[in-house]
Amino acid sequence: MDLGQINPILLIASLMVASTPILLAALGELVVEKAGVLNLGVEGMMITGAVVGFAIGVNTGAPLMGFGAAALAGAALSLLFGFITQILKSNQVATGLALTLFGIGLSALIGKPYVGIKAPSFPRLDIPLLSDIPVLGPILFRHDLMVYVSLALVVAVWLILARTRAGLILRAVGENHAAAHALGYKVVRVRLAAIAFGGALAGLGGAYVSLVRVPQWTEGMTAGAGWIALAIVVFASWRPWRVLLGAYLFGGVTVLQLNLQAAAAQFPLASLPIIALLVLFWDSMSQQRRGLPLSTRRKVVYLAVVLVCLPATFLWWNVWTTFKVEFLSMSPYLVTILVLVLISVRGTHGAPASLGRVFHAST
Amino acid sequence: MSLIRLEKRPAPSALLSAATPVLAVIATMIAGGVMFWALGANPFEAIRTIFWDPLFDPTFGAYSRPQLLVKAGPLILIATGLALGFRAGIWNIGAEGQYIMGAIVGAGVGLALYPTETRWLFPLMVAAGAIGGWAWAMIPAFLKTRFGTNEILVSLMLVYVAENILASVSSGLLRNPEGHGFPGSRNLARDFPAASNPELIAGTGMHWGVVAAFAAVIFAYVLMTRHRMGFAIRLAGEAPRAARFAGVNPARLVLFSLGTAGAFAGAAGFFEVSGPAGQISIDFNSGYGFTAIIVAFLGRLHPVGILLAGLLMALTYIGGELAQLMLTMPAAAIQLFQGMLLFFLLAMDVFANYRLRFGTPEVA
Incomplete structure (x- = not known):
């Protein structure tokens, strides 16, 4: 047993990198579900974002262009889901699954010429002064731009949902779409906007996997991260700060198991x-x-x-x-299941009341 | 007020429910043609290669016709089981994991008894495969009934767990001891006659898995139309409140539908590994568990529909392989094509569930 090889500071810093894709995707899905829509296509949008971001990043040499393109691709794909579920009123579970299957196929097709290429490097942004603080500096202030963006988005989503009129309307639509409609809010339009936002964030999360975390393109590389993001939204009881907590917890499990693999440590027998x-x-x-x-x-x-x-x-x-x-x-997946079980014992508090239900205005 | 409005039908139109899969296939052919054209192939040639040549081409037909049943067998068997749950609003999307575990347990039992030559071995292995898939499906079922845990996420997470177990056993526990250290188990189809799942009638592709698939279709049809459990499944899916008042036990429904789907998927995995695939290897599974979801929906969750949808989806698999070979089409194109089909189908359901109304509504 040799746990001494694991450096705790590097471990926590790489935890943040490992968590960022799930954090972005889960935050997007949180907004979608707050609007009362269950989009099970997160995995499909992430993997599409991963390949589009990688392709544009490689072709332009600018990772930021890649991230932008990935967000657009994710949003475009999610609007396909939005059109079919909101305008054509299809079953959201089935359509979300279709989106995932479609995205996996699409990404494999687009990604064919990009296998084995290295991503352009994405510079780290060391924040001056703060990054020199011992221990905290390397953990918190020596990351790339997207880590900071993802944290800023947590704050922004929380502020908008909890403190603004737009957030209130979004939550009203998610809690009771019939009442929101009666009050004159455009239920379908609000939901489409939320779906597009969720798609964009899933795309960003995917691009972070292919441009920063790995960094190259391989087929099926998101490996269930989109599904874990869905689980985190449940874990977080639909609250932005808990999404952050959940994502970092799962990032921690992922990083720890990779480190344990490297250190070939023994798992507690008992x-x-x-x-x-x-x-x-x-x-x-x-x-x-x-x-x-x-x-x-x-x-x-x-x-x-x-x-x-x-x-x-x-x-x-x-x-x-x-x-x-x-x-x-397999431990991240097992931990996800374990957490889901613990959460369900406590009871799923905080699920938007209209989640997953088809809205059809009778007049 | 918009010009086109949707008006909910009191009940879904039966005629349109049957017609939408056909319309969806046609729409997919058109959109797929555009996609193939964008990939630089002749769209008409591509569509013909996928849907016509596997059956009727003079040179390839003889090879690919039997493949139709070989590929349709597992798809139909898995989809029939999945549809039972989907009808009741129970979403088992981890059939791929149940399929893998069934294959591992079924083949594992046989390999443990190698080189026994008794005709009871094969049925024993089928049962073991079904039990393996059933047990894997019982994990989400138990967590759902005991704790109310979301079965969608649990069953899917278990696919990744099963894939890791597969990777582990194919290079460890079940590795062929005479395989010179290469990963992969003994070849059941070639080296172990008592455990093999051969072609029953030469040149048809018919193996025991296909027989099981047909039996499953008949079983599901009788269950849905003649049995209490089938009635409970339909009621729970269409009117959950009414089902509760009618005394339908939701926990039993979850255990039954997930268990049946798992057993079917597990058996399908075993039939695959002892026949067409031949051995447990890290990539013996070809995603049938996920494609079966498309098959179930395309078949309108109805056993007979699933039979037809399974054959059609098998055709796209074979046609896709042919298109790879003939037109150097990427393998992923066919996956995209299948995803598109499900999208079109779900989109077109609107016509079955709603009426289109033009102009502004009259005031009642």
Whole structure:
């Protein structure tokens, strides 16, 4: 076990880089969902943004042009979704899935000539004075422009949603589209604007993957980041600051597992029985909360779980030592599932009431 | 007031519901033709290569005709299972993961018993594959029923987990010990007769997976039209409130539809790995689990529709390969083509669900 090779300052700094794509995409989707639209096409828009941003970045030599083009591409693709769901009133879940499948195909087609090319370098913006502060400097103030943009967007989205009239209208449309319509707000127009904003941010997030984080183009390179962004919106209970927290948490898991792969560290052996015991504890607590006594049947099940856990730990150890790389690579997805479960136990508070419902003005 | 308005139909038009998939295919052919033209190919030649040549070309037809059933089999089997959930508003989009896990478990059971030569081995492996897919689908199902966790995200996350497990076992646990260190398991189709899934009738592409797909279609048809569970599924999808009052148990519905879809996908994975693919390898899966979503919608979530849609989608796969070969078309073009098809289909549904009205509304 050699955790000493991991430098905590570099770890946190690279955490911010790893989180930025998810943060951007999740922030965009937050606004879309606040307007009452569920766009499951985030992955498709991200991957399209990744390839368009990369292509334009390589061709012009200017990464900023790439980011601009990626935002436009993401917005254009999202408006296709917007047209079909808002004007033609299709099912949002199915249309979002279609957008993802379409985007993956489109990006592979566009990206064919760009495989194996290196991205133009995107300079780091060291903020003078602040970047010289020990510890905090390298963590917070030695990043590229997009990291700062993503943080500024968190503030902007929060301010607009919470403090402005436009934000209030957007939330009204998302909470009760019939009432918003009756008050004279253009539900479809507000939603289309939100969808385009979400698409642009997903495109930016994708471009950040291909231009900065990796930095090159490979097919399917976003590898589920768009879906994780969707999970983060749920995790964040539809609040911008919690989106930031969630994105950085997931970025942390990603960076940590990459570092652990490099350091070939051993995973805590006891994780499986600990998880099992936590589940048992939790179950008994929820029984207690409901005021129910623990039945004999439950106690038998608990005993069985504990008995199974002992040989399972041994097995886990064997499997683990053979396949640690794969286990580490799947950890971000497992953590996402775990977080989703924890969130759903608490209950999905804060979901916009009209989320995913088709709006059709009867008059 | 705008000139064109949409007026909701009391019930979706049956005629248009059946006609929209056909219209969507035609629209996709036109838009696809434009895309092929933009890629520098003759659009008419490209469309003919995709939709006509695989079946009727004198030189390639003999090879590609059997491929139709080989590719349609898994698509139909998976889509039939998915459609049960989709009808009830339960969104299992992780069929790709269930398909991979079914293949791993099914092939794993067989490989553990290598070199047994008993005819009971194959059915045992089919069952193991189905159980593998079922178990993988039970994870989102259990989390959904116990904690109310969103099944869309969980089932999708599990696809990535399954892909990692596949990468791991194909170079570790299930690697061919006589394979000189190359990744990939023993070839079931070639080296292990008792575990192989051969072509049943020479020159047709018919294998046990295709038989299972047809059986699944009949099963789903009977279930949806004749069985209580089918009624519950339809009711829950069309009128959730009415379903609650009618005493439909939502948890049972989730467990049943996700479980069935998982078992079907798992079996499809096993049939693929023991037949057309031959072995567990890191890329044996060809995205059938995702394409099956398109097949389910294109078939209007109806078993017979899915049968036809699966055949059509298989045709685009084969035609796409042919277009790659003949017209040096990129492989991704056909993926885009399939995505487009789903878009057009969803867009055209508006005509089935709404009436177009021109001019300003009359005051009632």
